[in-house]
Amino acid sequence: MSSAEPPRRGGPDPVAAAIAAAFRAERAAVLATLIRHVGDFQLAEDAVQDAFAEALSAWRSDGVPVRPGAWLMVAARRRAIDRMRRNRSVADRADRLAELMRLDRQEHPDEDEDSAIADDRLRLIFTCCHPALDLPARVGLTLRALGGLTTGEIARAFLVAEPTMGKRIVRAKRKIADARIPYRVPDDEELPDRLRGVLRVLYLVFNEGYSATEGERLVRSELCGEALRLARLLCELMPDEAEVWGLLALMLLHDARRDARVGPDGRYLALDQQDRSRWDHERLGDGLEALDRAMRFRRPGQYQLQAAITALHVRGADTGTTDWVQITELYDALGEIAPSPVVELNRAAAVGFAVGPQAGLELLEPLLADPALERYQPLHAAHADLLRRAGDPVAAARAYERAIALSANEVERAELHRRLSTLDAD
Amino acid sequence: MPEFMLLLYGSESADEAERAQRWAEMPLWDQVNASLRDAGVLVAHAPLHSVESATTVRVRGDETELTDGPFAVTKEVLAGFYLLDCADLDEAIRHAARLPWARYGSVEVRPIVGDDEIPRPDRNASAS
Numbered sequence: 001m002s003s004a005e006p007p008r009r010g011g012p013d014p015v016a017a018a019i020a021a022a023f024r025a026e027r028a029a030v031l032a033t034l035i036r037h038v039g040d041f042q043l044a045e046d047a048v049q050d051a052f053a054e055a056l057s058a059w060r061s062d063g064v065p066v067r068p069g070a071w072l073m074v075a076a077r078r079r080a081i082d083r084m085r086r087n088r089s090v091a092d093r094a095d096r097l098a099e100l101m102r103l104d105r106q107e108h109p110d111e112d113e114d115s116a117i118a119d120d121r122l123r124l125i126f127t128c129c130h131p132a133l134d135l136p137a138r139v140g141l142t143l144r145a146l147g148g149l150t151t152g153e154i155a156r157a158f159l160v161a162e163p164t165m166g167k168r169i170v171r172a173k174r175k176i177a178d179a180r181i182p183y184r185v186p187d188d189e190e191l192p193d194r195l196r197g198v199l200r201v202l203y204l205v206f207n208e209g210y211s212a213t214e215g216e217r218l219v220r221s222e223l224c225g226e227a228l229r230l231a232r233l234l235c236e237l238m239p240d241e242a243e244v245w246g247l248l249a250l251m252l253l254h255d256a257r258r259d260a261r262v263g264p265d266g267r268y269l270a271l272d273q274q275d276r277s278r279w280d281h282e283r284l285g286d287g288l289e290a291l292d293r294a295m296r297f298r299r300p301g302q303y304q305l306q307a308a309i310t311a312l313h314v315r316g317a318d319t320g321t322t323d324w325v326q327i328t329e330l331y332d333a334l335g336e337i338a339p340s341p342v343v344e345l346n347r348a349a350a351v352g353f354a355v356g357p358q359a360g361l362e363l364l365e366p367l368l369a370d371p372a373l374e375r376y377q378p379l380h381a382a383h384a385d386l387l388r389r390a391g392d393p394v395a396a397a398r399a400y401e402r403a404i405a406l407s408a409n410e411v412e413r414a415e416l417h418r419r420l421s422t423l424d425a426d
Numbered sequence: 427m428p429e430f431m432l433l434l435y436g437s438e439s440a441d442e443a444e445r446a447q448r449w450a451e452m453p454l455w456d457q458v459n460a461s462l463r464d465a466g467v468l469v470a471h472a473p474l475h476s477v478e479s480a481t482t483v484r485v486r487g488d489e490t491e492l493t494d495g496p497f498a499v500t501k502e503v504l505a506g507f508y509l510l511d512c513a514d515l516d517e518a519i520r521h522a523a524r525l526p527w528a529r530y531g532s533v534e535v536r537p538i539v540g541d542d543e544i545p546r547p548d549r550n551a552s553a554s
Contacts, residue, residue, distance in 0.1 A: 132481040134494035171478055175494070178479035 018064040019055055024148040026069035027052075028233075030076050031145060032120035035127075036183060037100055038080050040090055041173040045145075047083055051075035077104055121146070122185045122237050125230075128172075129198040130181050137172040138201050144169050146233070147226040157223050158208065198234070199247050199303065202227050206251050210258065224255050235290070245294035246304030252287030253310040256280040268415040271317045284314060302338040305330050309346075324354035341373055349382050357390035377406040381416060393423045429469060429538035430518035432508040436531020437501055438476060454526045462510065462521060469509035477503040505531065509538070 027048060034044040051072050058075075065071040081100050084090055103109070109117065128142040136158075143154045155165035175181065186194040209223030231248040238244050260278035263269050291311055294304045309330045316322025331347035344367055352360025364383055373379050384399035400420040407413040462468040482493040496503060505527070512518040515535065522533040 131492045132494060137494065174476075175479045178475040179481060 015059045022068040028146045030072050032124035033117050034076050047080035048076045050079035123183050127183050129201045131197055133172050137168050140169045141172045157220050202230050242294045242297035242299040243301040243303050245290050246307050249287050249291035249307035250303050252283050256283035268411040271313055305334040328354045352386050357386045360386045377403050397423055427511045430510050430512050431536040432522050433534040434506040434527040435502045436505050451526050458524050467510045467512055469511050471508040473506040
C-alpha cells in the first residue's frame with residue numbers, strides 16, 4: 001500500500017508552505033481528473049503523490065509556478081503515463097495511454113475536456129459515496145480522496161487504528177475497480193437519492209467531530225472543518241440544490257457555537273447559558289445567509305428544516321425569547337419528511353415549551369413504550385426535564401438517574417447530575 | 427438437454443503462497459475447459475472477483491437497499507461458476523469432480539429450471 005502523506009505543513013520554508021497549500025487546494029481536483037483519465041483510483045492516487053514529491057524539488061530549483069494546480073496536473077499525468085507503461089493489468093491500457101499522450105501534447109485543454117474537468121470533483125464525490133460501499137468505507141474514502149487529511153489523521157479522528165482505516169480505504173478502492181462502480185455523476189432520475197447519500201456522509205463526518213468530548217476534541221474537531229470544506233465545495237459544484245445549502249447552513253450554525261458549549265469549568269452549557277461573546281458571529285451570519293439561499297428555492301428538506309430550527313434557537317438565546325410555536329411547526333414538517341424517534345423526541349420537548357410540560361409528556365408516551373428506545377439516553381433526559389417542569393420531582397429524579405446510568409459522556413453526565421441536584425431545591 | 431450450474435465454493439483466506447500455487451494450476455483448468463468445450467457441454471464459465479466486491483440488493487417497498495457484501499457472511503464463498511449442458515446429474519457431477527477446485531473447495535451442482543418447466547397460466551389451461 002502506498003501511504004500518501006502530504007508534505008510537512010507550515011514552517012518558514014516558502015516552498016514547503018506552497019506545497020502544503022496546493023495539497024489542500026488542488027489535490028482533489030487533480031486527482032479527480034486523473035481518475036477519469038486513467039480509470040484506476042489507485043494508479044491515479046499514486047501518480048498524484050509522485051507529482052507532489054516531484055514538486056518539492058522542482059519548485060525549490062525553479063520557483064513556485066504561477067498556477068500550481070496546472071503544474072501538478074501535467075506532472076501527475078506524466079507520472080501516470082510512466083506507471084501505466086509499467087503496469088500491464090490496467091483495463092483499456094492502450095486507449096487510455098493514447099488519450100493521456102494526446103492530452104500531454106496539448107497546449108491548452110479543448111472544450112470537451114474543459115467541461116469534463118468541471119464535473120470531475122462531483123464524479124469523485126459521488127463515486128466515494130456510492131451506496132454499494134459500506135458507510136464507514138464511504139466516509140474514509142471521501143475524506144481521503146477529497147479532504148486534506150492523511151489516513152493517519154482520519155484514523156485518529158475516528159478513533160480507530162491506522163492500519164484498520166488504511167485497510168478500509170484500500171478495500172473500498174479495490175471494490176470500486178472490481179465491482180465496476182462507475183465514475184460519473186448520477187443522471188437526473190437517480191440524482192436526488194444519491195445526493196441524499198452524499199449529504200448523509202458529510203453530515204456524519206461533521207457530527208463525529210461535533211459530538212467529540214473534551215479529551216478527544218483536538219483531533220476530532222478537524223472533522224468539522226473538513227465537513228464544512230466539503231459542504232462548501234458541494235455548494236459551489238451544485239449551486240441549485242436547496243438541501244446542499246441547507247446542510248451547509250446547519251453545519252455553520254452549529255459550528256459557530258462549538259467552543260461555547262463547554263464552560264470554563266468544563267461543564268456542558270445549554271444554548272441559553274452560553275457566553276454569546278464566544279460564538280463565532282461571522283460564522284453564524286454565513287449560516288443564516290446559506291439558510292436564506294436554501295429557502296429561496298422553496299424546496300424544503302430535512303437539512304433546511306433542521307437549520308431553520310437551529311436558527312430559531314440561536315435567535316431565541318440572543319433575544320431571550322424563543323419562538324417555540326414556530327419550532328414546533330418546523331418539527332411537525334420534519335416529522336413528515338424524515339420521521340424518526342429523535343425528531344419525535346425533539347418535537348415533544350418543543351411542545352413542552354410551546355404548550356406546556358403536560359402536552360410534551362403525552363407526546364413522549366409512545367416513545368417511552370418503545371422497547372427499542374429503552375436505552376436511549378436523550379429520551380430519559382428529556383422525560384426528566386418535562387417531569388420536573390410538570391411538578392413531579394420524584395418521577396423526575398428517577399428519570400434523571402436512568403439518563404445518568406445510560407450516559408457515556410463525562411460532560412453530559414455532570415450536567416445531568418447538576419439538574420438532578422437542583423430538584424431538591426425546586 | 428438439461429442444464430446444470432456448478433457453483434465453486436471455497437475459502438478466500440488462502441495465503442499468498444497458496445494463491446500463487448492455485449494460479450500455477452491454470453493449465454489444469456485450461457485442460458478441463460477445453461475438454462468440456464470439445465464435449466459440447468460448456469455453456470458458460472467464469473471465476474468471480476473476491477467476495478469483497480459483492481453488493482447485495484434488496485427492494486423493500488419502494489426502497490432499493492444495497493448492502494456492501496455478500497448475501498451470507500461465511501468463510502466459504504462463491505468463487506466461480508460453470509454452466510454446463512449435461513444429459514443428467516451424474517454427468518454434471520462427473521465434470522464437477524474434474525475441476526481443480528473440487529480438491530480444495532466445494533462444487534455445488536444446481537439444476538437450471540428449463541423454460542418448459544416454468545409453470546405458466548396458458549400451459550396450465552391446456553393441461554386441464
